[in-house]
Amino acid sequence: MGSRMTARLLQAGFEVWVWNRSPDKCQALVTQGAKLATHLTDIARECDIILLCLADTAAVESVVFGEHGLATHLKKEQLLVDFSSITPDATRDFATRLQAQSVHWIDCPVSGGVMGAEKGTLILMAGGEQTQIERLKPIAQHLGQKLTHMGEVGTGQITKICNQMIVASNAVLIAETVALAAKAGVDATQLAPALAGGFADSLPLQILAPRMATDTFEPVQWKVQTLLKDLDNAVALAKDNSSSTPMSALAAQLLRLHAATGASLEDLSSVVRVFK
Numbered sequence: 001m002g003s004r005m006t007a008r009l010l011q012a013g014f015e016v017w018v019w020n021r022s023p024d025k026c027q028a029l030v031t032q033g034a035k036l037a038t039h040l041t042d043i044a045r046e047c048d049i050i051l052l053c054l055a056d057t058a059a060v061e062s063v064v065f066g067e068h069g070l071a072t073h074l075k076k077e078q079l080l081v082d083f084s085s086i087t088p089d090a091t092r093d094f095a096t097r098l099q100a101q102s103v104h105w106i107d108c109p110v111s112g113g114v115m116g117a118e119k120g121t122l123i124l125m126a127g128g129e130q131t132q133i134e135r136l137k138p139i140a141q142h143l144g145q146k147l148t149h150m151g152e153v154g155t156g157q158i159t160k161i162c163n164q165m166i167v168a169s170n171a172v173l174i175a176e177t178v179a180l181a182a183k184a185g186v187d188a189t190q191l192a193p194a195l196a197g198g199f200a201d202s203l204p205l206q207i208l209a210p211r212m213a214t215d216t217f218e219p220v221q222w223k224v225q226t227l228l229k230d231l232d233n234a235v236a237l238a239k240d241n242s243s244s245t246p247m248s249a250l251a252a253q254l255l256r257l258h259a260a261t262g263a264s265l266e267d268l269s270s271v272v273r274v275f276k
Contacts, residue, residue, distance in 0.1 A: 003025070082094075088154040111125070182213065
C-alpha cells in the first residue's frame with residue numbers, strides 16, 4: 001500500500017523521502033524520483049509531514065518510539081500521519097507522547113486495497129485536530145477520492161475497525177454463498193454479474209466472488225492475516241465498550257481456522273476453501 005501511495009505523490013510532483021526497514025523495497029521508488037533516507041534521522045530532518053504505512057501496532061511503535069526511532073529526532077510542529085491500521089488505544093497513547101514534544105499526530109487509515117492505492121481512489125478516515133487535517137488535505141487529494149474527519153485522535157482507527165468488520169464479515173458470507181451456489185448446481189462465476197446493481201451487490205462481491213468461483217487467489221490483494229488482525233481489534237474494542245459483535249467474532253473464528261491451514265499470507269478470497 002505504502003509504495004503505491006508514494007508513487008502517486010511522486011507523480012503529482014511532491015518531493016518525497018522514503019525509508020523502509022528493508023531498504024531494497026525502496027529501490028523502485030528511488031528510480032521514480034524518491035530520495036532514499038539511509039536513517040530515520042534523514043526523514044526527521046528533511047520532512048515537515050511524515051507518513052507512516054506499517055503492518056500493525058507493534059511496527060508503528062518500533063519505528064516511532066523504538067531504539068533509534070523517529071521520536072528522538074522530531075522537531076516542533078512536525079506532523080505524523082499514520083495510514084496504518086492499529087488499535088485506537090495505542091494511537092491515543094502515541095499521540096499523547098508526541099504532543100509533549102509539540103509534534104502532531106493524525107490517525108488516517110485507508111480503505112480501498114492495493115487497487116485503490118494505485119488508482120488514487122482510497123477512502124481516508126482521519127482522527128486529529130482540524131488544523132492538522134488541513135495540512136494533510138493537499139496530500140490526501142492525490143491518494144483518495146474522499147477524506148473524512150471523524151473527530152479526535154483515535155476516531156480514524158475506530159472507523160477503520162468498523163470498515164473491516166463489514167468487509168471481513170461480508171467476505172466470509174460471499175465465500176459461503178459461492179460454495180453453496182456451486183454445490184447446488186449454479187455456475188458460481190455468474191453470481192457477481194447476476195447480482196450487480198441489486199441489494200446484495202458490493203465491491204467485495206464483485207472483486208471476491210469471481211476469484212472464489214474460479215479458485216484464483218493471485219495476486220494477493222487482501223492478506224488473510226491483515227483482516228484477522230483487524231477483526232481481533234474489533235472484538236477487543238467491542239469488549240472495552242460493552243458492545244456485542246457476534247458476526248465479527250464468528251468471521252474471526254473462521255478466518256483463524258483458515259489461517260491455521262497455512263493460508264495467513266494468502267488472499268482473502270482463498271477463505272472459500274473453508275466451505276468447499
